[in-house]
Amino acid sequence: MSGRQEPPPGDGQTLRIVVLPFENLGEPDGSFFADGLTEEITKDLASLAAIQVISRTTAVAYKGVRRPLRDIGRELNVRYVLEGTVRWALGPAGKRRVRVTPQLIRVVDDAHVWADAYETDVEDIFKVQAEISRRVISHLGLTLIPGESPLPRRKxxxxxxxxxxxxxxxxxxxxxxxxxxxxxxxxxxxxxxxxxxxxxxxxxxxxxxxxxxxxxxxxxxxxxxxxxxxxxxxxxxxxxxxxxxxxxxxxxxxxxxxxxxxxxxxxxxxxxxxxxxxxxxxxxxxxxxxxxxLGEAIEKLKLAAALDPKTIRLVWAIAETQRAMRDYGQADAYYAQAISASPDQVAFWEDRALNKLDWTGDPGAALRILKSSPVRDDPRLSSAYFLLDFYSRDYRRALDWLTPRNLDQLAPQLESQIITLGVIARERMGDRRGALAAAEANRVTLAARVGSHPLDAAHRAYLAVTLAQLGRADEALAQIEEAHRLVGQDAFAGPRIFEVEALMYAVLGQPSEAVGRISRLLAMPYQGAVSTADLRLNPAWDPLRKESAFEVLLSREP
CATH class of the missing domain: 1.25.40.10 (Tetratricopeptide repeat domain)
Known part of the structure; x- marks a missing residue:
C-alpha cells in the first residue's frame, strides 16, 4: 500500500490519529465489545512506523464526551479521528449480533474519509477489528516498511x-x-x-x-x-x-x-x-x-507524552529527570504543567516546592508553593513541611509534623528518611536523651522493614545512619555496604545511597569521608540530586562545616 500522508499541524512528517472509544448503544453489559474493538484497533495501528497513534490510556478520557472533533483534534494534535458505534440485536435462535459502524474523519474539515457497517456475531469481534484496521490503513495511504505486517494478528x-x-x-x-x-x-x-x-x-x-x-x-x-x-x-x-x-x-x-x-x-x-x-x-x-x-531518557519520555498526553505522570517524570540534571528552571516549568493538569496530586506540589528550594535556597519560597496548593492540608505533605522547618532550623516545629497520623500517610522510604532526620533535629535542640530514644525506636522500625523488604536499599541505608546515631559503627558500615550491593548499576537512584552514606559518615565523625562522597555527587545527575543550596541549609551537614574542602563545595554553581 502506498500514497500521500498528510502531516499533523506543526509537524511536516508524521501522521497522527486517535481511535476514540467506540460508543456502545446497547445494554451496559455489552460495553466490553466496544472497548475491545477500540483496544485492538489501536494496537493494530500502533504497530506501524508510519503513523503515530494516541495511546488508549489518553483516548479513553474522551469516552462519552460530546465535543467537536476539531477541538479534540487540536487538543491531541492529530489529523484523523476514528470513531464508531456498536448496536446490538437478536439474530436467529436468539443469538446476539452486533452492528459496528466505524467512520474515519479528517479533523481539519470534518470530512468523512471512510465509513462502513459490519453486522456480525459477538464471537467475531476480532475479525471485525482486523477488517476495520485494514480499511483504515488503506484509506490513509500508509506505506509499510519491509518486514512490517501487522495483520492478520492471531486472536x-x-x-x-x-x-x-x-x-x-x-x-x-x-x-x-x-x-x-x-x-x-x-x-x-x-x-x-x-x-x-x-x-x-x-x-x-x-x-x-x-x-x-x-x-x-x-x-x-x-x-x-x-x-x-x-x-x-x-x-x-x-x-x-x-x-x-x-x-x-x-x-x-x-x-x-x-x-x-x-x-x-x-x-x-x-x-x-x-x-x-x-x-x-x-x-x-x-x-x-x-x-x-538522562538526556536520552527525556527525549523518550517526551515521545511517550506526545502519544499519551492525558497521562500526566509522564510530564512529572520529565520534571523529575530535569531536576536530577539540576536544570531547576526546566523542571519547574514541567512541574507547573503537571499541576495545571492535575492540581490535586500531592506529589506534584511537594516536588515543585523542593525543586524551588534546590533552585533558590529559599525555604520561604518553597513554603509559599505548598501554601498556595489546594492540597496544602493533606497529611502526605507533612514530609515537605518537616524538611522546610528543619532547613529553617525551627526544630520544634519540624518535629511537630512527625505525628503517627502524618507518618502513616508517607511512602515507607520517605518515612525512613524523615524519621532519621528527626533524630538530628532532636540533637540540634540539645535533647541528646530524646535523640537516642528516637534512634532506638527507629532502629526497631527500620530493621523490621529490612526484614520484610530485603531487596530495598533505601531502608538499609537509613538503618545504617540510625546505627551510626547509636554508636554502632561496624553494623552501620555493614548495612551501607549491602545497600550499595542492592542498587547495583542503577545510575539514577543508586547515587542516593552515597548521599545517605555521606550522612552516616558525618554522624560517625568522619568528615573527610563524607565530603569526598558529596564532592563526587555534585558532579553526577541523579534522582533528587544534592544541591549546593542543600549543603548550605541542611543541618545534617553541620559536622562538615569546619572542613575547608566542604567550604569549596559551597562555592560551586547550583
Whole structure:
C-alpha cells in the first residue's frame, strides 16, 4: 500500500490519529465489545512506523464526551479521528449480533474519509477489528516498511469472558496515576482471565507486568519477583514473539532483575514490532535514566507524552529527570504543567516546592508553593513541611509534623528518611536523651522493614545512619555496604545511597569521608540530586562545616 500522508499541524512528517472509544448503544453489559474493538484497533495501528497513534490510556478520557472533533483534534494534535458505534440485536435462535459502524474523519474539515457497517456475531469481534484496521490503513495511504505486517494478528483468546476480564484489568492498571490498589485489582482481573483461558498469552504478559510493578514499588521481596516471573515464563512458552510478551520480558528485566543494559536491548527489539507504543517508550525512558543517560531518557519520555498526553505522570517524570540534571528552571516549568493538569496530586506540589528550594535556597519560597496548593492540608505533605522547618532550623516545629497520623500517610522510604532526620533535629535542640530514644525506636522500625523488604536499599541505608546515631559503627558500615550491593548499576537512584552514606559518615565523625562522597555527587545527575543550596541549609551537614574542602563545595554553581 502506498500514497500521500498528510502531516499533523506543526509537524511536516508524521501522521497522527486517535481511535476514540467506540460508543456502545446497547445494554451496559455489552460495553466490553466496544472497548475491545477500540483496544485492538489501536494496537493494530500502533504497530506501524508510519503513523503515530494516541495511546488508549489518553483516548479513553474522551469516552462519552460530546465535543467537536476539531477541538479534540487540536487538543491531541492529530489529523484523523476514528470513531464508531456498536448496536446490538437478536439474530436467529436468539443469538446476539452486533452492528459496528466505524467512520474515519479528517479533523481539519470534518470530512468523512471512510465509513462502513459490519453486522456480525459477538464471537467475531476480532475479525471485525482486523477488517476495520485494514480499511483504515488503506484509506490513509500508509506505506509499510519491509518486514512490517501487522495483520492478520492471531486472536488473543477464543473466550469472551476471559477477554472481558483482561479488558477490565487493563482499565484498572492504566489509570492516569498508578496506585498500588489499582495495580493489585488489575492482578485479580488478569488472573481471572488466565484461569478462564490458560492459553491467553497476552493476559499472562500483562499479569507479569503488573506483578513486576509491585515487585519494584510495593513489595521488594524474592517471593514477589517469583510472582512476576511465573506468568512471564508461561506467556513466553505460549507466544514468545508477541509484542506484549516482549514488553513484559523487558519490564521484568528492568523492574525485577535490575539488568538495565539487557532491558534496553529487549525494549529496542520490542520497538521493532510496536514502534509507537507509549508504555514501551516510557519504560525505555526509565531504563535510560537507570543507565545514566538522562538526556536520552527525556527525549523518550517526551515521545511517550506526545502519544499519551492525558497521562500526566509522564510530564512529572520529565520534571523529575530535569531536576536530577539540576536544570531547576526546566523542571519547574514541567512541574507547573503537571499541576495545571492535575492540581490535586500531592506529589506534584511537594516536588515543585523542593525543586524551588534546590533552585533558590529559599525555604520561604518553597513554603509559599505548598501554601498556595489546594492540597496544602493533606497529611502526605507533612514530609515537605518537616524538611522546610528543619532547613529553617525551627526544630520544634519540624518535629511537630512527625505525628503517627502524618507518618502513616508517607511512602515507607520517605518515612525512613524523615524519621532519621528527626533524630538530628532532636540533637540540634540539645535533647541528646530524646535523640537516642528516637534512634532506638527507629532502629526497631527500620530493621523490621529490612526484614520484610530485603531487596530495598533505601531502608538499609537509613538503618545504617540510625546505627551510626547509636554508636554502632561496624553494623552501620555493614548495612551501607549491602545497600550499595542492592542498587547495583542503577545510575539514577543508586547515587542516593552515597548521599545517605555521606550522612552516616558525618554522624560517625568522619568528615573527610563524607565530603569526598558529596564532592563526587555534585558532579553526577541523579534522582533528587544534592544541591549546593542543600549543603548550605541542611543541618545534617553541620559536622562538615569546619572542613575547608566542604567550604569549596559551597562555592560551586547550583
Amino acid at each position: 488473543p483468546t477464543e473466550n469472551l469472558e476471559a477477554y472481558r476480564a483482561y479488558l477490565r484489568g487493563l482499565e484498572l492498571r492504566n489509570q492516569p496515576f498508578y496506585s498500588e490498589r489499582h495495580v493489585r485489582s488489575s492482578v485479580l482481573m488478569f488472573e481471572r482471565a488466565v484461569d478462564i483461558d490458560p492459553g491467553f498469552a497476552t493476559a499472562w504478559a500483562e499479569l507479569s507486568q503488573a506483578q513486576s510493578y509491585l515487585a519494584f514499588n510495593s513489595e521488594q521481596s524474592p517471593e514477589q519477583v517469583e510472582r512476576a516471573r511465573r506468568p512471564l515464563e508461561r506467556a513466553s512458552v505460549l507466544d514468545p514473539d508477541l509484542p506484549e510478551v516482549l514488553l513484559a520480558q523487558a519490564y521484568f528485566t528492568y523492574r525485577c532483575l535490575g539488568d538495565y543494559a539487557a532491558a534496553e536491548e529487549q525494549l529496542v527489539a520490542a520497538a521493532r514490532k510496536i514502534p509507537n507504543n507509549a508504555n514501551l517508550l516510557q519504560t525505555l525512558g526509565f531504563v535510560l535514566r537507570r543507565r545514566g543517560r
